[in-house]
Amino acid sequence: MTDYPMPNVNHDLSGQNAFVTGATSGLGRRFAQVLANAGAHVVITGRRVERLDELAAEIAEAGGHATPYALDMTDTAAIVDVVERAWADVGPLHILVNNAGVPDAQRAHKMDLELVDRVFDTNLRGPWVLSTEIAKRLIADELPGRQVNISSIGAFRYSGQGAALYSVTKAGIARMAEVLAVEWARYGINVNAIAPGAFESEMMDGMLSRMGDITEHFPRKRLGAQAQLDSTLLYLCSPASDAVTGTVIKVDDGQGPR
Numbered sequence: 001m002t003d004y005p006m007p008n009v010n011h012d013l014s015g016q017n018a019f020v021t022g023a024t025s026g027l028g029r030r031f032a033q034v035l036a037n038a039g040a041h042v043v044i045t046g047r048r049v050e051r052l053d054e055l056a057a058e059i060a061e062a063g064g065h066a067t068p069y070a071l072d073m074t075d076t077a078a079i080v081d082v083v084e085r086a087w088a089d090v091g092p093l094h095i096l097v098n099n100a101g102v103p104d105a106q107r108a109h110k111m112d113l114e115l116v117d118r119v120f121d122t123n124l125r126g127p128w129v130l131s132t133e134i135a136k137r138l139i140a141d142e143l144p145g146r147q148v149n150i151s152s153i154g155a156f157r158y159s160g161q162g163a164a165l166y167s168v169t170k171a172g173i174a175r176m177a178e179v180l181a182v183e184w185a186r187y188g189i190n191v192n193a194i195a196p197g198a199f200e201s202e203m204m205d206g207m208l209s210r211m212g213d214i215t216e217h218f219p220r221k222r223l224g225a226q227a228q229l230d231s232t233l234l235y236l237c238s239p240a241s242d243a244v245t246g247t248v249i250k251v252d253d254g255q256g257p258r
Contacts, residue, residue: 008242011234014039018237019086019093019134021073021127022100024051026201027150030226031097031233036064038234040095043086045071073100073126074118083133093134095237096147098127098173101166108164116165123169124176131180135189144188147180148236149173151195153252170195174248181246190245192236197252199224218255228253 018035022028024046036042036059044052044066052068059066067090069082086093101123104111131147138145155171158164177193184191200223232249235241 008240010240011038011238013095013234013238016040016094016237017043017086017090017092018095018097019043019045019083019130020097020099021045021071021130023055024048027196027199027226027229028097028099029055030229031099032066033059033062033064034230034233035095035097035237036066037062038238040237041065041067041090043067043069043090043093045069045082046100047072073130074121076126076129079126079129080133083130083137087137092138092141092143094138094143094145096131096134096145097150097233097237098130098148099150100126101150101152101170104163104165106163111165119165119169123166124172127173128176131176131191135180135184135187138189139184139187142187145190146237146241147177147189147191148233149177149191149193151177151193151248153195153197153250153255155195156250177248178246185245190236190241192241192244192246193248194229194232194236195248195250195252196229197224197250197255199229200226218253220253220255222253224251224253224255 018040020028020032020042023032023044032042032044044055046052049070056066056068071078071082102119104115104119151174152170154167155174158167174193177191181191229251232251
């Protein structure tokens with residue numbers, strides 16, 4: 001067999017610091033564990049402090065490194081403060097996973113304005129502020145970075161069964177990856193997005209309790225397992241995707257029409 005270099009076939013994140021939002025449950029929790037397992041020091045954030053502490057202990061027990069910070073993504077001042085504190089405590093935040101999100105689960109004309117604000121702020125405004133706060137520090141320090149926005153397959157198709165605003169915000173965060181990739185390419189910051197279909201999570205459990213078993217309509221009659229997102233996340237956070245920026249990767253197990 002011919003011996004030739006493959007410098008980008010690499011998922012080693014040793015020496016990298018990764019910031020993960022919504023890490024208290026579901027996909028965010030899994031993302032934090034996967035990044036820590038790949039060698040990154042993971043800054044884990046969310047509103048439920050006791051769950052952050054539990055996750056940090058689990059990661060440490062497995063030989064990894066995690067630092068927890070309480071964070072509400074609707075609080076702009078708190079976002080800026082946590083970035084500043086993490087930068088001082090842990091070091092530059094080379095990797096960002098914008099995972100935090102909330103559903104609306106209501107018809108558009110029945111949503112009260114308080115819920116509208118919370119969905120927009122958590123799913124779109126907060127991630128925008130966080131992305132730019134981290135990017136401007138990387139740019140100032142002349143450091144490259146990787147940012148991954150967690151969108152949804154709902155950004156590209158909508159059943160009409162509620163959650164219209166969720167769909168809008170997830171389309172926004174996908175577009176956010178595309179435009180920020182253009183702005184920051186010159187600085188070595190790659191920005192991409194993952195659009196999962198229906199995967200096992202607390203949020204999905206809530207949906208199933210309202211809608212019943214939706215998997216009967218899927219070609220493979222199943223929900224996605226969280227581990228099926230591991231390789232996509234590692235690809236976008238590692239040297240393997242060095243030339244990939246401004247891309248949205250759909251991972252939906254063939255669950256719906258194109």
